[in-house]
Amino acid sequence: xxxxxxxxxxxxxxxxxxxxxxxxxxxxxxxxxxxxxxxxxxxxxxxxxxxxxxxxxxxxxxxxxxxxxxxxxxxxxxxxxxxxxxxxxxxxxxxxxxxxxxxxxxxxxxxxxx
Numbered sequence: 001x002x003x004x005x006x007x008x009x010x011x012x013x014x015x016x017x018x019x020x021x022x023x024x025x026x027x028x029x030x031x032x033x034x035x036x037x038x039x040x041x042x043x044x045x046x047x048x049x050x051x052x053x054x055x056x057x058x059x060x061x062x063x064x065x066x067x068x069x070x071x072x073x074x075x076x077x078x079x080x081x082x083x084x085x086x087x088x089x090x091x092x093x094x095x096x097x098x099x100x101x102x103x104x105x106x107x108x109x110x111x112x113x114x
Contacts (some may be wrong), residue, residue, distance in 0.1 A: 040060060
């Protein structure tokens with residue numbers, strides 16, 4: 001893996017995703033209002049959670065080592081962020097799958113790995 005993750009790189013990836021369709025229409029928070037953490041989980045690419053009241057996206061440096069993977073996983077977590085903001089508690093339910101389908105189509109991600 002060649003990409004060295006930092007919180008600043010995660011924030012930049014988030015901002016890229018945030019300003020592209022379909023995310024742009026979702027009015028996701030500015031990167032200053034989201035936490036970004038690099039983790040070392042070997043079993044997960046990343047996750048979304050709220051830590052001390054701050055929506056936080058965590059990406060694993062053990063699983064993500066390329067820009068393409070980072071952008072895809074950030075997009076995935078941005079759908080979870082939207083779910084949090086809209087009160088959708090169903091983690092990978094019908095609304096997530098519908099949003100993921102649109103995201104994959106626009107960005108060219110493989111829906112099987114998304």
